[in-house]
Amino acid sequence: xxxxxxxxxxxxxxxxxxxxxxxxxxxxxxxxxxxxxxxxxxxxxxxxxxxxxxxxxxxxxxxxxxxxxxxxxxxxxxxxxxxxxxxxxxxxxxxxxxxxxxxxxxxxxxxxxxxxxxxxxxxxxxxxxxxxxxxxxxxxxxxxxxxxxxxxxxxxxxxx
Amino acid sequence: xxxxxxxxxxxxxxxxxxxxxxxxxxxxxxxxxxxxxxxxxxxxxxxxxxxxxxxxxxxxxxxxxxxxxxxxxxxxxxxxxxxxxxxxxxxxxxxxxxxxxxxxxxxxxxxxxxxxxxxxxxxxxxxxxxxxxxxxxxxxxxxxxxxxxxxxxxxxxxxxxxxxxxxxxxxxxxxxxxxxxxxxxxxxxxxxxxxxxxxxxxxxxxxxxxxxxxxxxxxxxxxxxxxxxxxxxxxxxxxxxxxxxxxxxxxxxxxxxxxxxxxxxxxxxxxxxxxxxxxxxxxxxxxxxxxxxxxxxxxxxxxxxxxxxxxxxxxxxxxxxxxxxxxxxxxxxxxxxxxxxxxxxxxxxxxxxxxxxxxxxxxxxxxxxxxxxxxxxxxxxxxxxxxxxxxxxxxxxxxxxxxxxxxxxxxxxxxxxxxxxxxxxxxxxxxxxxxxxxxxxxxxxxxxxxxxxxxxxxxxxxxxxxxxxxxxxxxxxxxxxxxxxxxxxxxxxxxxxxxxxxxxxxxxxxxxxxxxxxxxxxxxxxxxxxxxxxxxxxxxxxxxxxxxxxxxxxxxxxxxxxxxxxxxxxxxxxxxxxxxxxxxxxxxxxxxxxxxxxxxxxxxx
Numbered sequence: 001x002x003x004x005x006x007x008x009x010x011x012x013x014x015x016x017x018x019x020x021x022x023x024x025x026x027x028x029x030x031x032x033x034x035x036x037x038x039x040x041x042x043x044x045x046x047x048x049x050x051x052x053x054x055x056x057x058x059x060x061x062x063x064x065x066x067x068x069x070x071x072x073x074x075x076x077x078x079x080x081x082x083x084x085x086x087x088x089x090x091x092x093x094x095x096x097x098x099x100x101x102x103x104x105x106x107x108x109x110x111x112x113x114x115x116x117x118x119x120x121x122x123x124x125x126x127x128x129x130x131x132x133x134x135x136x137x138x139x140x141x142x143x144x145x146x147x148x149x150x151x152x153x154x155x156x157x158x159x160x
Numbered sequence: 161x162x163x164x165x166x167x168x169x170x171x172x173x174x175x176x177x178x179x180x181x182x183x184x185x186x187x188x189x190x191x192x193x194x195x196x197x198x199x200x201x202x203x204x205x206x207x208x209x210x211x212x213x214x215x216x217x218x219x220x221x222x223x224x225x226x227x228x229x230x231x232x233x234x235x236x237x238x239x240x241x242x243x244x245x246x247x248x249x250x251x252x253x254x255x256x257x258x259x260x261x262x263x264x265x266x267x268x269x270x271x272x273x274x275x276x277x278x279x280x281x282x283x284x285x286x287x288x289x290x291x292x293x294x295x296x297x298x299x300x301x302x303x304x305x306x307x308x309x310x311x312x313x314x315x316x317x318x319x320x321x322x323x324x325x326x327x328x329x330x331x332x333x334x335x336x337x338x339x340x341x342x343x344x345x346x347x348x349x350x351x352x353x354x355x356x357x358x359x360x361x362x363x364x365x366x367x368x369x370x371x372x373x374x375x376x377x378x379x380x381x382x383x384x385x386x387x388x389x390x391x392x393x394x395x396x397x398x399x400x401x402x403x404x405x406x407x408x409x410x411x412x413x414x415x416x417x418x419x420x421x422x423x424x425x426x427x428x429x430x431x432x433x434x435x436x437x438x439x440x441x442x443x444x445x446x447x448x449x450x451x452x453x454x455x456x457x458x459x460x461x462x463x464x465x466x467x468x469x470x471x472x473x474x475x476x477x478x479x480x481x482x483x484x485x486x487x488x489x490x491x492x493x494x495x496x497x498x499x500x501x502x503x504x505x506x507x508x509x510x511x512x513x514x515x516x517x518x519x520x521x522x523x524x525x526x527x528x529x530x531x532x533x534x535x536x537x538x539x540x541x542x543x544x545x546x547x548x549x550x551x552x553x554x555x556x557x558x559x560x561x562x563x564x565x566x567x568x569x570x571x572x573x574x575x576x577x578x579x580x581x582x583x584x585x586x587x588x589x590x591x592x593x594x595x596x597x598x599x600x601x602x603x604x605x606x607x608x609x610x611x612x613x614x615x616x617x618x619x620x621x622x623x624x625x626x627x628x629x630x631x632x633x634x635x636x637x638x639x640x641x642x643x644x645x646x647x648x649x650x651x652x653x654x655x656x657x658x659x660x661x662x663x664x665x666x667x668x669x670x671x672x673x674x675x676x677x678x679x680x681x682x683x684x685x686x687x688x689x690x691x692x693x694x695x696x697x698x699x700x701x702x703x704x705x706x707x708x709x710x711x712x713x714x715x716x717x718x719x720x721x722x723x724x725x726x727x728x729x730x731x732x733x734x735x736x737x738x739x740x741x742x743x744x745x746x747x748x749x750x751x752x753x754x755x756x757x758x759x760x761x762x763x764x765x
Contacts, residue, residue: 117187
């Protein structure tokens with residue numbers, strides 16, 4: 001187990017997660033776009049938002065990998081399958097509390113159930129399990145996070 | 161009718177006239193209040209949620225919030241100027257009472273409930289005996305709540321929903337098994353307050369009286385500020401501003417979507433089955449919506465709406481659904497509710513089967529919307545630009561299909577002329593956007609070729625030399641008021657002889673006084689319907705476009721007078737009785753009013 005392995009796993013895992021979600025997006029399975037959701041917290045320029053969002057998303061991916069590493073270190077055990085389990089929890093957290101409760105708190109352009117006239121949101125709220133973004137969203141989001149967790153867990157556990 | 165003139169409220173079979181309803185809202189949900197003080201419609205927590213009050217659809221089971229004098233009285237109403245806060249004045253032999261109603265906007269000064277209806281009752285003179293009754297019925301009347309006192313406050317609970325009935329100086333509320341009632345006297349100079357805080361999937365917040373009073377004042381001030389920021393200075397300013405406020409009621413603030421109307425299943429024919437759910441956002445209305453936002457100086461709403469439009473349609477891209485849910489969803493399964501319907505108009509439908517239809521004009525509306533957005537100086541990002549270009553490509557492949565048309569007929573698909581015209585608009589706008597390098601121009605030559613092919617189809621198969629007019633569909637002998645949109649959206653120049661002939665033909669065939677019918681042919685649904693208000697406004701705008709300004713102004717004056725006493729419009733009007741028909745407030749009617757007023761104002765400059 002090493003921090004460098006965690007960071008490397010975080011980078012590769014985020015790459016896979018982002019690419020998976022983007023592919024699902026392109027094939028009209030979901031309207032989820034995590035970099036866009038993150039980037040619009042900083043700007044209402046759509047193009048700039050996506051660029052910023054990808055940067056923020058990768059930073060988040062590295063931070064979560066370090067959190068995985070911290071838990072693995074506390075357990076003094078790491079493996080790809082435990083990473084998968086972490087990914088499941090991570091995915092559920094992301095699809096429920098993170099984007100529905102925490103993100104709207106700091107996101108000036110995202111709607112929430114409290115958004116009212118005369119304000120108007122630029123981003124529709126994701127809803128429970130992000131179902132507002134399409135019925136396939138929970139599945140692809142969880143699948144992407146499972147992949148992320150597996151990769152991070154595998155990197156941290158390897159080569160032991 | 162003028163609601164500033166006090167008259168006695170009336171009901172027939174327990175139902176108020178649709179014309180008698182005023183709407184209040186908070187950008188998330190809308191309530192309808194009758195002239196007699198009854199809140200007969202309220203869907204919580206969102207505009208497209210199931211209802212807490214739906215007496216307008218079933219007096220016995222729907223649920224309502226009654227508040228009125230116990231003695232004979234007359235009623236005068238108005239919106240507080242520049243707001244969506246309603247003021248109702250009851251006059252009795254013994255005194256006068258004023259009721260101020262609002263769905264409050266959350267403020268930052270206090271912990272606000274998730275949703276809140278506040279009714280302030282002020283004794284203006286004398287002494288008036290008042291009674292009120294809250295009958296909450298969750299789930300379109302299907303779920304009767306348990307009513308019990310909590311911390312001394314009556315609370316109705318049903319599953320994840322709860323509503324409290326907080327009353328101050330409004331008598332001693334009596335709880336029955338399923339309602340809360342009270343009586344009190346409104347004395348001159350006194351003030352009472354009743355608030356209904358609501359919670360969904362969270363604990364109820366029980367506000368103090370001072371907080372409710374402050375929120376009501378804050379709500380009034382916020383609406384007034386929004387109105388003061390509107391930039392329209394043309395003719396019929398009051399009607400345009402009221403329409404803007406009505407339109408704002410239909411903007412679902414959490415997403416930026418705009419609902420077609422606030423209600424479901426209010427009938428297009430009394431006792432008939434033309435009862436539809438309009439609490440969705442129609443692509444059909446998008447160009448008028450964006451145009452209205454831009455002309456009224458509502459830049460945030462315009463941007464938000466375009467973002468929502470492009471976001472919602474992403475899942476179905478390059479296909480466009482006829483309508484989308486306000487949260488961007490695509491499913492709107494139609495089902496009938498076990499309610500008796502407004503004056504026996506059944507079935508009471510929620511959901512809308514039109515969602516599954518093919519409606520080709522939507523592509524023109526989408527490209528026109530984007531075109532209007534860029535013409536106003538806004539930019540499109542690369543992703544949206546790519547998708548718009550792909551939409552134009554898609555139009556090239558599908559425009560030859562028959563469709564259900566702008567009116568979503570439930571008869572067999574046809575080659576509707578207006579649909580083809582809007583396909584032409586779609587490609588024309590795509591060509592222009594590409595020329596300005598706002599969308600990829602790789603297929604611009606193909607778009608131009610297909611645009612020409614559409615024009616040849618419309619000109620050879622959809623035009624009647626005998627009537628000197630475009631017809632409803634290819635080979636048809638019927639007229640359709642939607643053909644006016646060919647002129648309004650710029651299918652041909654405004655001095656084009658064929659379009660001018662069409663305007664005259666529509667006027668001669670479909671107009672009766674200020675009323676214009678959509679069409680006279682069949683549409684696959686039994687029964688008839690009233691005159692379609694948006695078509696009347698379109699005719700006024702088209703007349704102005706043809707240079708017939710005096711006729712346009714005259715028609716517009718008549719139409720503005722047709723609004724109910726507080727300036728709202730439903731979808732249709734019975735030309736014989738003047739009764740409102742269809743869902744209300746209806747976004748398309750108000751959008752068409754704004755558009756016509758702006759166009760006539762520009763034409764007269």
